[in-house]
Amino acid sequence: MIQSSIYADEHEAFRQSVRTFLDKEVVPHFPDWEVAGRVPHELFRKLGDLGMLGLRVPSEYGGGGTDSFLYSSVWSEECARAGVSLGGAATHMNLVIPYVVRLGTEEQKQRWLPDMAAGTRMGSIAMTEPGTGSDLAGIRTHARREGEHWRLSGSKTFITGGINADLVVVVARTSEHDNRRIGLSLFVVDTTSAGFSRGRNLEKIGLRATDTAELFFDDVMVPADHLLGEEGQAFRYLAHNLVQERLGIALGSQVSAEKALRITIGYVKDRKAFGQPVSSFQNTKFELAGCHVDLTAGRALLDQAMRAHEAGELTAPEASTVKVYCTEMQNRVIDRCLQLHGGYGFMREFAIARMYTDARISRIYGGTNEVQRVIIAKSLGL
Ligand SMILES: Cc1cc2nc3c(=O)[nH]c(=O)nc-3n(C[C@H](O)[C@H](O)[C@H](O)COP(=O)(O)OP(=O)(O)OC[C@H]3O[C@@H](n4cnc5c(N)ncnc54)[C@H](O)[C@@H]3O)c2cc1C
Structure with a gap:
């Protein structure tokens, strides 16, 4: 399967604690939260206790003191693995906290960051x-x-x-x-x-x-x-922070498409048509091999972009490029995977159906993909 090459041992150790947390505190309740249209506020305090929300908050304000995006990306990958999406928490830790850390005065940081890291005040x-x-x-x-x-x-x-x-x-x-x-x-x-x-x-x-x-x-x-x-000066600040937001969306797209391929491989091996597994048809093999090719290219592009971002070198057009590629690839891959589920793919009780509807937004938010193309075209001198 597709492997990322950017993680170190400490990220993998962190992955284990995130996985345990999601399996215990999120997965069993998630269907109820989907019906309610929101997660309970208490969840954020638990995420705060886990140290998740404040990872990027300097330690003097009660956080983990890391400036790395890689922990957030582990979180994103594990959410996709568990089949859950917690947009409010992701916005809080990946978008709002970095604004306060980067732009806040000393007094503002003291006023807001400890509560934001603890999950008692969400942004x-x-x-x-x-x-x-x-x-x-x-x-x-x-x-x-x-x-x-x-x-x-x-x-x-x-x-x-x-x-x-x-x-x-x-x-x-x-x-x-x-x-x-x-x-x-x-x-x-x-x-x-x-x-x-x-x-x-x-x-x-x-x-x-x-x-x-x-x-x-x-x-x-x-x-x-x-x-x-x-x-x-807000426009300048937004342009700066949107680079990371777009990278985060690209990552979320990649990991959800990777999960779609995994579950579809399992499904087509089990499901039979004309007395044989759906996986035995050449069309199925070619469709899923095509998805794998797409995903492998996406992962390579993403790893390269994440490395550049860790080094503080990811440019706006590069972030736009990876956002366009990964989000459009996600929509292609999930659509093909859904097709291989037949009618079950249209039923919300099947994960692939929920992934299909969840995926559609990634081409729209964080700046639509048309806006990303405008940015890319400008960088080409057009
Ligand atoms: C689920 C969800 C969550 C969101 N979360 C947030 C959030 O937390 N905070 C926040 O501030 N916003 C958020 N947004 C808003 C999101 O970023 C916007 O919807 C998005 O930027 C597009 O703006 P719009 O909806 O006004 O579309 P419009 O700007 O009206 O665009 C309509 C169409 O015109 C196209 N278009 C526009 N300009 C150009 C151009 N120059 N060239 C070519 N085509 C163009 C667009 O690509 C699109 O296809 C969220 C949206 C959704 C749906």
Whole structure:
């Protein structure tokens, strides 16, 4: 089977504790959480106790103090192996915490990071709005300075983990410029603030145990010391952090497609048609061999990108390239695997059916694959 070459012994030891945790604390409850459309908040405290959430948090703020992405990738692989997806937790540890670690003042880090590492305060990131998704510079949520506060108004949608969130990193316009990329700022909004409200937990075709929310900000008075990073520089920060977000999506896609191949190999050996195993047909062999070829190429590309990211050298067009390849490959592979399940592949009680609906989003979020192609084309001088 496809092997990654990037892990060391410490990552494999960590893998064992993640596997035990998922099998005990997540897998038995996951079907109920899919029905509920969210995971219980207590799960995050357990993840905090495991040391999972705070891996990237410096030790002086109660975390594991590693700057490596490889532990998060082990987590992602093990979630895929277990057939579960915990989008809120992934957003919190891979997206929100890195913003605070990288941009927070000493006082902000002390204020938020220990609770974020412990899982007592969970974070979401709110960029997308009902009127603008791909065109981030078109954000209309705005904040105006009033004394020691910012008055924040606007609405966001499709926010992963937004129902469970205690803190939301909100992108808002704080000044107007001809260059629309200037004048956006980041604010950490406490969800207990007056004027903050949540809309629906949106009903999705996949990733059903992950809450996805509409959020409303109606003259929320955000304390001035909740501004994260420099005023007006959010676009630059987002562009920087989206590199890792896209790599994470590519990884999730790769590992779920690898799992699809594994379970399909098992299925076609068991299932009989015309008195023989489905695996005996040449079409089945060729389809699955084709999936293996796709996955092997994806793994090589991903390992190369992860190495570059660990060295701090992964560029935006490279991250876009690996996101496009792995997410489109995931959709191809899972579709072929589902076909080999026949009608059972269309039944949600079969893992492959849930993987099919879960996979569709990977070409859309983190910036659609069309937006990734725009970035790649620009790097080609087009
Ligand atoms: C399950 C889920 C979770 C999400 N989680 C979050 C989150 O946590 N935080 C957050 O901020 N957002 C989140 N999003 C939002 C997501 O990032 C956006 O949906 C995505 O960026 C696309 O924006 P849009 O939906 O407004 O589509 P639009 O921007 O309206 O795009 C519509 C179509 O036009 C195409 N298009 C747009 N611009 C171009 C162009 N220049 N060239 C060619 N084609 C183009 C797009 O590719 C797409 O096919 C999430 C979305 C979903 C569905």
